[in-house]
Amino acid sequence: MNKKGFTLIELMIVIAIIGILAAIAIPNFTAMRDKAAVKGALSSCQGLQKGIENYISIDGESLGNGDIYDTLKTAIGDDGAQYFQFQQLSGNLRAIYVWGNGTSGYSIIGMAKDSDSTIVSVSAWDRTGTVDVSAPGNWSKNTLDGDTF
Numbered sequence: 218m219n220k221k222g223f224t225l226i227e228l229m230i231v232i233a234i235i236g237i238l239a240a241i242a243i244p245n246f247t248a249m250r251d252k253a254a255v256k257g258a259l260s261s262c263q264g265l266q267k268g269i270e271n272y273i274s275i276d277g278e279s280l281g282n283g284d285i286y287d288t289l290k291t292a293i294g295d296d297g298a299q300y301f302q303f304q305q306l307s308g309n310l311r312a313i314y315v316w317g318n319g320t321s322g323y324s325i326i327g328m329a330k331d332s333d334s335t336i337v338s339v340s341a342w343d344r345t346g347t348v349d350v351s352a353p354g355n356w357s358k359n360t361l362d363g364d365t366f
Contacts, residue, residue: 268301
């Protein structure tokens with residue numbers, strides 16, 4: 218008797234191999250997606266940082282003191298000098314806090330859209346950025362609370 222086809226045990230072995238491969242690949246994919254989300258959040262903060270630097274150097278303006286997000290959005294966003302498009306923050310960040318020291322010092326802290334809500338930061342003193350910093354007590358804008366950038 219010449220029967221063609223696969224036996225049940227052969228099919229079970231193939232399904233087991235596929236399951237093992239999926240168990241290896243899915244966590245790696247998730248880790249890579251989270252890593253990309255953190256890098257994207259840091260990049261968004263650095264983009265805003267460049268807008269602030271242009272505002273300070275080209276317009277010769279000093280920054281306010283405390284939470285300066287709304288002031289900056291008016292000054293350098295769509296309504297102002299257009300050094301930065303604030304709506305692009307929504308692609309990579311869940312929340313943002315922008316703090317000014319009254320002159321040219323500032324810090325930008327953002328919450329990444331990854332599974333751990335990683336906090337990233339750039340400032341006038343740290344231009345390359347830092348990951349896993351402490352979250353501020355209050356956010357300037359937080360999409361989890363219904364805010365928009």
